[in-house]
Each structure stands twice: as C-alpha cells, then as structure tokens.
Amino acid sequence: xxxxxxxxxxxxxxxxxxxxxxxxxxxxxxxxxxxxxxxxxxxxxxxxxxxxxxxxxxxxxxxxxxxxxxxxxxxxxxxxxxxxxxxxxxxxxxxxxxxxxxxxxxxxxxxxxxxxxxxxxxxxxxxxxxxxxxxxxxxxxxx
Amino acid sequence: xxxxxxxxxxxxxxxxxxxxxxxxxxxxxxxxxxxxxxxxxxxxxxxxxxxxxxxxxxxxxxxxxxxxxxxxxxxxxxxxxxxxxxxxxxxxxxxxxxxxxxxxxxxxxxxxxxxxxxxxxxxxxxxxxxxxxxxxxxxxxxxxxxxxxxxxxxxxxxxxxxxxxxxxxxxxxxxxxxxxxxxxxxxxxxxxxxxxxxxxxxxxxxxxxxxxxxxxxxxxxxxxxxxxxxxxxxxxxxxxxxxxxxxxxxxxxxxxxxxxxxxxxxxxxxxxxxxxxxxxxxxxxxxxxxxxxxxxxxxxxxxxxxxxxxxxxxxxxxxxxxxxxxxxxxxxxxxxxxxxxxxxxxxxxxxxxxxxxxxxxxxxxxxxxxxxxxxxxxxxxxxxxxxxxxxxxxxxxxxxxxxxxxxxxxxxxxxxxxxxxxxxxxxxxxxx
Numbered sequence: 260x261x262x263x264x265x266x267x268x269x270x271x272x273x274x275x276x277x278x279x280x281x282x283x284x285x286x287x288x289x290x291x292x293x294x295x296x297x298x299x300x301x302x303x304x305x306x307x308x309x310x311x312x313x314x315x316x317x318x319x320x321x322x323x324x325x326x327x328x329x330x331x332x333x334x335x336x337x338x339x340x341x342x343x344x345x346x347x348x349x350x351x352x353x354x355x356x357x358x359x360x361x362x363x364x365x366x367x368x369x370x371x372x373x374x375x376x377x378x379x380x381x382x383x384x385x386x387x388x389x390x391x392x393x394x395x396x397x398x399x400x401x402x
Numbered sequence: 403x404x405x406x407x408x409x410x411x412x413x414x415x416x417x418x419x420x421x422x423x424x425x426x427x428x429x430x431x432x433x434x435x436x437x438x439x440x441x442x443x444x445x446x447x448x449x450x451x452x453x454x455x456x457x458x459x460x461x462x463x464x465x466x467x468x469x470x471x472x473x474x475x476x477x478x479x480x481x482x483x484x485x486x487x488x489x490x491x492x493x494x495x496x497x498x499x500x501x502x503x504x505x506x507x508x509x510x511x512x513x514x515x516x517x518x519x520x521x522x523x524x525x526x527x528x529x530x531x532x533x534x535x536x537x538x539x540x541x542x543x544x545x546x547x548x549x550x551x552x553x554x555x556x557x558x559x560x561x562x563x564x565x566x567x568x569x570x571x572x573x574x575x576x577x578x579x580x581x582x583x584x585x586x587x588x589x590x591x592x593x594x595x596x597x598x599x600x601x602x603x604x605x606x607x608x609x610x611x612x613x614x615x616x617x618x619x620x621x622x623x624x625x626x627x628x629x630x631x632x633x634x635x636x637x638x639x640x641x642x643x644x645x646x647x648x649x650x651x652x653x654x655x656x657x658x659x660x661x662x663x664x665x666x667x668x669x670x671x672x673x674x675x676x677x678x679x680x681x682x683x684x685x686x687x688x689x690x691x692x693x694x695x696x697x698x699x700x701x702x703x704x705x706x707x708x709x710x711x712x713x714x715x716x717x718x719x720x721x722x723x724x725x726x727x728x729x730x731x732x733x734x735x736x737x738x739x740x741x742x743x744x745x746x747x748x749x750x751x752x753x754x755x756x757x758x759x760x761x762x763x764x765x766x767x768x769x770x771x772x773x774x775x776x777x778x779x780x781x782x783x784x785x786x787x788x789x790x791x792x793x794x795x796x797x798x799x800x801x802x803x804x805x806x807x808x809x810x811x812x813x814x815x816x817x818x819x820x821x822x823x824x825x826x827x828x829x830x831x832x833x834x
Contacts, residue, residue: 266784268777270814296786300793300811301777303786324777324815328784357785375784 261329263311267304268324282321294360332394335370352385405521410716422455424689435480464698471498478694490541492639503693515645516549522650523608523633527554534582537561541643546581565593576605583736584616588767591627606630613736655720662690670728681706702728734769753780764832771808
C-alpha cells in the first residue's frame with residue numbers, strides 16, 4: 260500500500276531545479292507526480308518515478324542530496340468532495356497528514372493523491388474500511 | 403584637553419624611569435605572589451633582580467590568551483580575593499573566558515585612564531555622556547561610566563540597544579557626548595534619519611568609539627552624519643577594558659597611556675621585538691594594576707608604534723589604529739567571535755559535516771553573520787519543518803555560545819569550496 264517517493268534538497272538558487280530536470284531528462288527518467296515545498300532558503304522537491312532505485316542513484320551521482328520516503332497513494336474520485344471524503348476518514352482515525360499533492364490519471368476519470376501521513380498502517384486500515392482504494396507501487400506504474 | 407598634564411606630558415626620559423620603577427616592583431610582586439608567573443620566569447631562568455629598568459622587559463616571558471584561560475578563574479590573582487571589588491570577563495571561548503579582577507586601586511586607575519580618554523574629545527563637568535556601550539561583564543559600559551564620574555560629567559547609563567529610546571534620550575536630555583561601537587553610531591544615525599530627527603540640531607559634540615575596527619572612511623561618515631568629533635579608543639578586557647589608548651583631537655594615532663600600560667611590538671612568528679614604525683603584534687604590560695596584573699600580554703592585534711612628539715603636547719607613544727589580527731578572530735557588532743567556536747557548535751549537531759562557511763556582511767550598518775552549512779544525506783529530512791528546526795536549533799546554540807544572533811543557512815552539498823590546506827572558512831564582505 261505504500262509507495263516510494265523521492266525527496267530532494269534544492270537550494271533556492273537560480274537554475275537549480277532546471278539542473279535537476281536536465282539530469283532526469285538525460286537519464287530518461289520520467290516523473291509521474293511532483294510537488295515542491297519551499298522556504299526562503301531552500302526547497303524540498305518530492306517526486307514519484309517508476310524506477311526509484313535508479314533515479315536515486317542518478318540524482319546522487321549528480322550531486323543532489325536525495326532520500327526515499329514512504330507515502331500513501333490514494334485514488335480519489337475526480338469530482339467535488341473527492342478529497343474531502345478522504346480527509347474526513349483520516350481525521351476520524353486521528354491520523355495526521357503532513358503534506359499531500361495530487362495528479363490526474365490518464366486512463367480513468369480519477370485522480371491520485373500522494374499523501375504523507377504519520378501512521379501508514381493505521382491510515383491504510385481506515386481507508387480500506389471506508390472503501391477507499393489505495394494504490395500499490397506496482398499499480399502506480401500502470402496508471 | 404589633557405586630563406593629567408603631569409603624566410601625559412612627562413619627558414620621555416622621566417617616563418622611562420617611572421616605567422622602570424613600576425616594572426621592577428611588578429616583577430617582584432608577580433614572582434612572589436603569582437605561581438603562574440613564577441613558573442614562567444623560572445622556565446626562562448630570569449629572576450626579579452635581573453630586571454633593572456624598562457629596557458630589560460624583553461627578558462621577561464610573554465603571556466598568551468590561552469595560558470590565561472588555562473588558569474581560569476583566579477590563577478592570575480596577585481592579591482587576596484577579598485581585596486577584589488569588581489570582576490569582569492572577556493567573551494568566553496569554549497566556555498573559559500579571561501578574568502579581570504579589580505581592586506579599589508585598579509578601579510581608581512581605570513577611572514583615571516578613562517577620564518584621560520574622555521578628555522581627549524573635550525569632555526568636561528558640564529557634559530552629558532550617553533553611554534551606549536553594554537553594561538555587565540563587558541568592560542565597555544562601566545569603563546566609560548567610571549571615566550565620566552571621574553571627570554564629574556553627567557553619565558546616562560543607557561547601555562546598548564533600544565534605538566528608539568536612544569534617540570529620545572539624545573534629544574530630551576541633550577546628550578553632548580556619545581559612546582558606543584562605531585557601527586552602532588551609524589545604525590543610530592540611520593534610525594534618526596528614518597524618524598525625521600535632525601542630528602545637526604542635537605547637543606552632540608564628541609563621540610568615543612571602539613570595541614571593533616573601523617576605517618578613516620567610516621570616521622568621516624560618522625562625523626558627517628552625527629555632527630561630532632569621532633575619537634577612536636582602544637582597550638581590551640585582559641588589560642583593563644577601554645582606557646589603554648585613545649586618539650587625541652589630532653586623530654593621528656592613539657596615545658597609549660604608557661605610564662600604566664607599557665606597549666611593545668613583536669614579530670608574531672618569532673617573538674622578537676620590533677622597532678618603532680614596523681608592523682607587528684602589540685604586546686602590553688600592566689605596570690600599575692594590582693588585582694590581576696599581566697606581563698607582556700600578546701594582544702594579537704597588529705599595529706606599529708610612533709614615539710615622536712605629537713602636536714597635542716602629549717609625550718606618550720602613539721599606536722596606529724589596529725590594522726588586523728594575527729589570528730582569525732572576527733568582531734561582529736563589537737563581540738569577539740572565533741570561527742573555531744562556531745565550528746564546535748555546529749559540528750556537535752547530529753549529521754553535520756565540517757563543510758561550512760561563514761559569511762559576514764554589514765547590512766543597514768549592522769554586522770550580520772551567516773553560517774552556511776552543507777546539506778548531506780544524514781542531515782536531510784523530507785519534511786521542511788525538520789530542516790528549519792535544524793537551522794533554528796543551530797542558531798540557538800550559537801547564540802548560547804557567542805551571545806550574538808546569527809543566521810544558519812543550509813546549502814547544496816559541494817557548494818562550499820574544498821581546499822587542500824587550511825579551509826578558507828570566512829568570507830568577510832564588509833569594507834571597513
């Protein structure tokens with residue numbers, strides 16, 4: 260039920276993000292989803308890719324500080340209230356959401372929300388009980 | 403104005419005789435009462451009777467700050483502790499500062515030399531001294547305070563900070579003399595401009611600035627903006643605090659009060675004495691203090707001496723304004739900071755590697771120190787707030803050690819230049 264996300268440290272310097280996307284392009288790595296959190300000094304880029312291990316190796320070789328974070332990928336109905344329902348379920352189970360970002364699926368009329376929670380196991384159970392589908396890392400590849 | 407014409411205009415031959423008498427007495431006391439100095443003199447094989455006059459001072463051992471720190475707190479005391487009426491310390495490095503313990507007699511000397519200092523800029527009984535040097539263990543505040551009292555002037559012990567109040571006091575109490583760090587005076591000037599306070603209309607006539615290096619250019623700026631005579635003063639806690647030397651109205655070198663503090667210049671690498679006019683490390687001996695006297699203290703300040711007569715009438719040697727340091731010490735907003743202190747603090751944080759850099763800038767007249775620390779795998783966290791917490795935690799610990807606020811910035815790995823020899827850790831962008 261967990262999906263591996265890669266987090267990368269980016270100093271808030273001109274062109275730094277472009278350096279990273281250049282590296283990924285050269286290595287033929289495709290990003291499925293991404294989110295960029297920033298402060299005045301630096302940003303943390305979070306990306307979902309198909310081959311996590313290769314991407315990590317490539318980024319590290321290029322001098323980036325990157326690590327893997329386990330996150331939850333949840334299928335959301337692509338209509339108003341879709342996300343709200345998920346958050347209600349997590350709230351009721353007293354699960355804290357650290358951050359989340361979303362992208363739209365190509366093949367279904369659904370969206371995927373990538374979510375970092377404080378307790379993945381509890382989150383998975385709560386969502387399952389509510390009939391909300393979470394996506395495994397293999398399933399993610401086929402979306 | 404000369405405060406003590408007898409001593410400040412003493413013919414040099416008589417001055418030398420006076421210094422010689424005082425040195426002989428000092429060496430005798432130190433040998434008998436301070437084991438630290440007995441040991442050092444024995445190591446060199448020199449006895450008190452070997453010192454006959456001031457010209458023999460070169461036979462005596464030098465004293466370093468590290469040695470003084472090793473005998474913290476009272477290893478340099480030459481009298482019983484109950485004779486001590488006041489204690490000050492230098493800003494501590496690795497937790498062990500240098501202690502300056504004053505007897506009543508020492509406070510009297512301090513008052514005298516500070517009166518001499520304030521008198522150079524014409525301070526007299528009718529003057530109102532706004533003392534914005536910090537009060538506390540730091541010697542700046544109380545030093546000026548005692549000097550002002552000795553002259554009989556009115557001192558306002560406002561200490562540092564609270565700029566709004568400084569400006570109010572300046573105008574309401576009609577302060578005529580200002581004492582603070584040179585950078586703070588410009589900060590005050592800028593605040594005055596922002597508040598619409600016309601500094602040409604205040605009662606200020608003179609300012610005494612020290613505790614950090616400053617240039618001629620900066621002096622011109624201070625004098626233009628604050629409409630006063632800006633005098634450079636010099637001192638250090640290990641000797642007495644402020645009151646070791648002061649410019650006269652000619653602003654051409656600082657007169658060392660050498661009947662109390664004997665100056666020498668040495669080659670920092672060899673310890674050899676250098677002649678007047680040659681740049682080297684300033685070494686000072688306290689000829690008259692009784693609490694914690696010091697023999698040939700290596701200040702690590704670089705300057706040169708000039709014993710030719712000054713047009714002001716004082717016969718004392720002049721030192722050029724400090725030209726630099728023999729070590730890597732920085733002065734940030736008047737506070738001494740050693741990169742090694744910073745290194746110790748940040749390396750104690752879990753995950754930090756020794757790839758860091760200090761960037762010093764002066765923004766809005768105030769010094770700012772930014773500590774750039776390279777990111778690495780161990781230090782990294784997926785959550786922004788953890789990274790920010792790491793930065794804040796380092797800033798707190800640095801404040802606890804240095805007593806100044808710094809900014810910690812996490813930067814890209816490998817963005818800080820590696821070097822083969824000693825890493826160039828400091829980028830000082832200030833143009834003093």
